[in-house]
Amino acid sequence: MMTKNETERRDIETLLPWHAAGTLSRRDAQRVEAALKEDRDLARQFELVREELGETIHLNETLGAPSARAMERLLAGIEAEGTKGRKRQSFNLAAFIGERMSMFSPRTLAWSAVTAVLAIVLQAGLLANLYINEPGSEVPSAYKTASAPTRSLGPVGSYALIGFTPQASAADVTKFLEAHKASIVEGPKPGGLYRIRVSTTALPKNDLAAIVKQMQNDSKIVRFVAATE
Amino acid sequence: MQATSDEALIGRIATGDKVAMQVLFARHHVRVYRFVLRLVRDQTKAEDLISEVFLDVWRQAGKFEARSAVSTWLLAIARYKALSALRRRPDEELDDETAAAIEDPGDDPETALEKKDKGEILRKCLTALSPEHREIIDLVYYHEKSVEEVAEIVGIPENTVKTRMFYARKRLAELLKAAGVERGWP
Secondary structure: OOOHHHHHHHHHHHHHHHHHHHHHHHHHHHHHHHHHHHOOHHHHHHHHHHHHHHHHHHHHOOOOOOOHHEEEEEHHHHHHHHHHHHHHOOOOOHHHHHHHHHHOHHHHHHHHHHHHHHHHHHHHHHHHHHHHHOOOOOOOOOOOOOOOOHHOOOOEEOOOOEEEOOOOOOOHHHHHHHHHHHEEEEEOOOOOEEEEEEEEOOOOOHHHHHHHHHHHHOOOOOEEEEEEO | OOOHHHHHHHHHHOOOOOOHHHHHHHHHHHHHHHHHHHHOHHHHHHHHHHHHHHHHHHHHHHHHOOOOOHHHHHHHHHHHHHHHHHHOHHHHHHHHHHHHHHHHHHHHHHHHHHOOHHHHHHHHHHHHOOOOHHHHHHHHHHOOOOHHHHHHHHOOOOOHHHHHHHHHHHHHHHHHHHHHOOOOOO
């Protein structure tokens, strides 16, 4: 059985080739250097290692280089890939979306889903509004372009801009909107802000400010809120 | 001026940049070729294989995770390709070739000594090592790969890398001794 010193020496011995090639970590290189200073046999063996290193490099350098054929063959292969392989790969939308979705946390996904649902409901409401209250026409099937007039958002009412905290769950947001009798009418805007209607009537400035202040108090889910037009 | 890093080149290759592919090829093809040639011992085959190695890089660049150096990745692909090519050869041919190579330095030690060139004998003994030993010696001494990198390329544990290198050197010493060169180790 080897003693601790013998084991250590054997360990150092196995590291000599990497020390000669300069590919040891600083810590191991220091260990080897220290051992080489103290152990003459090891130092002699290190000289043999350096000899092997030099001749291995010499041997490899005499092997020559590949001809231009290798590069030509590669480029031909790449061309073939370009016209066949790469074009053949069809775009898989489901896989693409799946891959992107997997990057988000469940909470982010839940919040995104709520936003999407709200957007759909809002859009449906707007379309229904356009359909039913078409000015100057009682014909329900009147054709309109997709760009709805901004007036349809309903200028009457009181509005606020609101941003929710990343921790806010879909349930929290729904509960919050219900508690304040508010509804999302637009968004998300840059910065993740939403335009919400806090009243169907135009409230006096002070009343609107009081509602906004109340909302600010719910700091667990509200990160920003301010009155807006 | 600083040359574009290998990792940056791989990023550009992933987007289909052929010039980046040519730069990477120019930078590494000779070393990869020599590594493969030492394994397959056939120049034409080695040239074909390096084209395949770099074509794989073209295809897989988007999957490169930069957990290892690009040169380590290239050598790992090259090794896999070389071994696959060797496996396609008849076993008999492989055995004959290895046997012939191992007999080389021991054939006529006196003649070898007459050359009075220790370096030449050493190089001859290096070519006579088994493919396994030749490979590890090349990776450590010529390709300057660390213990961890060799482990990654060859697919063996780090401790096995160390012991394999030790025994490769020991075998080299035996071949040298047979050729009349006594080095006092092991």
